[in-house]
Amino acid sequence: MSYLTPEKKQEIFGTHGKSNSDTGSPEAQIALFSYRISHLTEHLKINKKDFATERSLKKLVGKRRRLLDYLKSKDIERYRSIIKELGIRR
Numbered sequence: 001m002s003y004l005t006p007e008k009k010q011e012i013f014g015t016h017g018k019s020n021s022d023t024g025s026p027e028a029q030i031a032l033f034s035y036r037i038s039h040l041t042e043h044l045k046i047n048k049k050d051f052a053t054e055r056s057l058k059k060l061v062g063k064r065r066r067l068l069d070y071l072k073s074k075d076i077e078r079y080r081s082i083i084k085e086l087g088i089r090r
């Protein structure tokens with residue numbers, strides 16, 4: 001069973017994007033990455049030696065960081081709102 005069902009994706013995009021089908025906006029992508037990061041973090045707490053997952057977690061964090069930097073340079077207000085909404089810290 002997958003932890004990220006299509007319904008869950010729709011819910012994330014509906015909450016943070018402009019609509020349920022808005023998969024491209026930085027806010028929607030950052031929210032999706034944050035959900036995946038929290039799931040992988042929980043997995044790694046149990047499976048400490050799973051280095052492949054650790055690597056993919058680091059890649060995901062980097063992707064989210066780059067998206068946040070992009071959003072920060074384009075629209076600081078949207079950046080601040082998504083940071084506050086998701087509880088991400090620098």
